[in-house]
Amino acid sequence: MTNVTLVPHGALTVTPTATSSADDFDFLIGRWVIQNRKLKARLSNSHEWDTFEATGTLRKVLHGRGNIDDFITAFDGKPFEGMALRIFDPATKLWSIYWSDTHRGTLDKPVVGSFDGDIGRFYCRDTYEGKDIVVMFQWDKTDLAKPVWSQAFSADNGRTWEWNWYMYFSRPAQQITFREPIRVLELRNYQMQPDMTQRFVQYFSDHFVGTQQAQGAMLPGIFTVQGEADRFFWMRGFGDMASRLSYLQNFYGGPVWKGYGREANSMMIDSDQVHLLRPWRDDGVGDAALGDGRYAFVVIDYYHAKEGKRDALLQALTNVYSAKMKEQGVLVSLWVTEMQTNDFPRLPVIQEKDLVVTISLFLKEGDYVEGALNQAEVEKYAIRKETVTLDRVLNR
Structure with missing residues (x-):
């Protein structure tokens, strides 16, 4: 000694x-x-x-x-x-x-x-x-x-x-093991100030990843958006709406956000593009997909279903797209809008009742298989479809 x-x-x-x-x-x-x-x-x-x-x-x-x-x-x-x-x-x-x-x-x-x-x-x-x-x-x-x-x-x-x-x-988690199933999921798509995305990625990683996980939020990943240099995308999950409210009150009223939130906000133009979702089926598949940090390339498809066609769209996605992806070893989860009242209005969310979201994870971009449904099937069930492709930021 x-x-x-x-x-x-x-x-x-x-x-x-x-x-x-x-x-x-x-x-x-x-x-x-x-x-x-x-x-x-x-x-x-x-x-x-x-x-x-x-x-x-x-x-x-x-x-x-x-x-x-x-x-x-x-x-x-x-x-x-x-x-x-x-x-x-x-x-x-x-x-x-x-x-x-x-x-x-x-x-x-x-x-x-x-x-x-x-x-x-x-x-x-x-x-x-x-x-x-x-x-x-x-x-x-x-x-x-x-x-x-x-x-x-x-x-x-x-x-x-x-x-x-x-x-x-x-150590910060690389492959995330969630403490409970994700039954409420926020998809947060931020518009950044010009040329500010990479700085924000580092700032967010340094100040907000570990602290949010420690306080009870489940963070499946943070991402950059392909083809949109001034976009930052991340996901945040909770066990239910009550735990979400408790977490948001504690985190946004706590010392970390008070200390670093102003600087974070100064790097953004808009942070209100947030979809509040729940799993279509509470079968744990969504957790398996979201929590595996090996999957570096993520594709999110937003389907805006025609009135009365949401459930038929979900069934078609399950029978066609999910089945096709399963054969190729791709992890897929299906989500719909959480329609409970957003009881933390300080953070606005989008709650579109006929929205259907698929989240598909690939080990790398080269594994991506395009086309959840063909165009005719999309037009049969949906008013429109939007796709966001993401590169996972690994927090080493």
């Missing part, structure tokens, strides 16, 4: 472990969703904690001898970004970890240390509200899929420690 010698009012002496190396933080490379538990008041015998979510991404620098990660969240409705810089000294075999954030104009004093197996400890002397303290960071990578960072302060030269912050890391 990293050895530290604490001389009262003197310098820290940190000795590395024999196995300390520049690869010690490789487990942290990539994107994370971070659940935080932070003591409200430090070194005051407090037992009250704040909990909140953040996202982070780590990349290696300095030809592998260092790394940088970000920490993105919101406090009191204001965006907050932190940054950690870690540098490995091959001469001393010690890591130095520096922190800065949007409240600072400098790097904090580095904590210094190393890993012993799955546990890393890092120390420095500092002050907190006028008190001389020792700071300790601890990394626990026993479970590489769910590492834990924690921080402790000591005001008595290391005799006792107060743990004041825990971060619990998990």
Whole structure:
């Protein structure tokens, strides 16, 4: 284990472990969703904690001898970004970890240390509200899929420690496993400001994917629209209308949207092109199709049925298109409009009673088979048909 010698009012002496190396933080490379538990008041015998979510991404620098990660969240409705810089000294075999954030104009004093197996400890002397303290960071990578960072302060030269912050890391889902069937689905098609789509994709991925999933929304995917450079498309699902209302109230009244919503809205021209749907048959097929992140090319067909022809159209799609796609291993789900009252009018939705939607998923664009129904069949049942083709954005 990293050895530290604490001389009262003197310098820290940190000795590395024999196995300390520049690869010690490789487990942290990539994107994370971070659940935080932070003591409200430090070194005051407090037992009250704040909990909140953040996202982070780590990349290696300095030809592998260092790394940088970000920490993105919101406090009191204001965006907050932190940054950690870690540098490995091959001469001393010690890591130095520096922190800065949007409240600072400098790097904090580095904590210094190393890993012993799955546990890393890092120390420095500092002050907190006028008190001389020792700071300790601890990394626990026993479970590489769910590492834990924690921080402790000591005001008595290391005799006792107060743990004041825990971060619990998990990877954003790639292939999504939903906690319950999707019985309410929003198809959200945004018109973006010119040349703003790619920036919005990154912004949305960084701030809204992990946070929405953590709060109970089911996100089958985010997409760009083929042939329309200024379009962004995403799906959001719920177990029922009651859970949708509860989620929307909490998310749009919560700190993440308050912190980042204004910037997101500034990149859009229109976000009201939203269809509110339910599965035609509650058989789980829709979940199987929507939740499989391997399917990178998505085709959505909107059929505007003639009056009284909706159910006949659905039957024709089942007998002809779905059967044809099933033979080729394509996942297809059929949806109709959810006609319950939109009880969150702040977010308008389209509720067309004779609308039928098919969502078809292909591994790649080359697998696409065109023509859900031939033109004569479409004209028999529908006033018109609109098709949107989507490329899934993978959130790595």
